Structures are given as structure tokens and as C-alpha cells.
Amino acid sequence: MAAIKTYSIQNPSHREETVKKYGLTENELLTLHERSVAAKSRAYCPYSKFRVGATLLSNNGQWIDGANVENASYGIGTCAERVALGKAVTEGIRSFKAVGVAADIEATCSPCGACRQFIREFCDLETPIFMFNIKGEYATMTISELLPLSFGPDVLPSPEVLEANRPQT
Numbered sequence: 001m002a003a004i005k006t007y008s009i010q011n012p013s014h015r016e017e018t019v020k021k022y023g024l025t026e027n028e029l030l031t032l033h034e035r036s037v038a039a040k041s042r043a044y045c046p047y048s049k050f051r052v053g054a055t056l057l058s059n060n061g062q063w064i065d066g067a068n069v070e071n072a073s074y075g076i077g078t079c080a081e082r083v084a085l086g087k088a089v090t091e092g093i094r095s096f097k098a099v100g101v102a103a104d105i106e107a108t109c110s111p112c113g114a115c116r117q118f119i120r121e122f123c124d125l126e127t128p129i130f131m132f133n134i135k136g137e138y139a140t141m142t143i144s145e146l147l148p149l150s151f152g153p154d155v156l157p158s159p160e161v162l163e164a165n166r167p168q169t
């Protein structure tokens with residue numbers, strides 16, 4: 001697979017190229033970066049110290065932030081993306097224009113497999129995910145690029161259809 005191109009939020013021509021490609025305004029891109037980075041400060045991660053912030057921009061222009069929440073029972077900790085989506089969905093916000101993720105690492109922080117599936121539930125396949133690193137560099141991929149051949153609500157038939165499809169024995 002070809003390397004993913006990395007851009008810098010400080011570079012105006014990079015920002016211009018990005019907003020054109022993904023249909024955002026420059027202010028939306030800058031805000032997505034600022035809020036994703038700021039959301040990290042509210043992470044509860046005493047065990048890993050790995051702070052992650054996530055920000056959602058809804059199709060109605062609302063901003064929703066989340067951060068990772070760990071637990072002494074390590075395995076049940078929750079990622080920033082799922083915290084943000086849970087907040088949004090339970091506030092009645094279910095359609096999104098962009099997702100931002102930021103962490104304190106040199107790599108542009110990409111959502112884990114579980115979060116990709118969680119994002120897939122509520123976002124169009126072409127929704128861009130902006131993955132920021134600690135230096136303000138970012139890579140952008142759509143959820144269909146991050147999760148090819150994905151399974152989502154649109155491919156899940158109703159229980160009645162599944163029942164009717166069962167072979168009779």
C-alpha cells in the first residue's frame with residue numbers, strides 16, 4: 001500500500017487542498033484540529049498515559065468532543081472516538097460531516113479497528129477522518145478507505161427477512 005500523504009495544519013496551501021477535497025470550510029478544519037487537540041486534556045488515562053482526543057462535526061454544524069476513558073479493569077477502557085459518538089448519539093445527533101482524532105505521538109493517530117466500525121454505524125462511507133499528530137501534521141482518509149468492505153446497518157436485513165431466508169429443515 002502506498003504511503004499516506006501527510007499535511008500540516010500550519011500550511012495554508014495544505015489546508016486549502018484539504019478543504020477543497022472534503023467539502024469543509026477552512027475554519028471548520030482549523031476548529032476540528034484545535035478541538036481534537038484540546039479534547040486530549042480531558043482524557044482519563046492514568047494507566048497508559050496515552051491521551052487521545054476526538055471531535056465530531058455534525059451536518060448541522062454542532063461540535064462534539066470526546067477523550068479516552070480508561071479503567072482499572074484495563075480491557076473495558078473506551079476510546080475517544082466512541083466516547084464522542086456516544087455523547088452525540090444520546091444527544092440526538094446522528095449525522096456527521098467530519099471526524100478528528102489527535103494524540104501525543106509522531107504518527108498521525110488513526111482510529112482502532114473497533115472505533116472504525118463504530119464510526120461506520122453513524123457516518124456515510126465518504127465521511128473524512130482527520131488524523132492529527134503532536135506536531136499538527138495530519139492524514140485524512142474516508143471511513144470506506146479505513147474500513148474497506150465494511151459491514152453496516154445498510155447491509156443488515158430486518159429479522160423478518162433473515163427468518164424468511166432460513167433454509168427449512
Ligand SMILES: [Zn+2]
Nearest residue numbers: 079111112115
Ligand atoms: Zn478505538
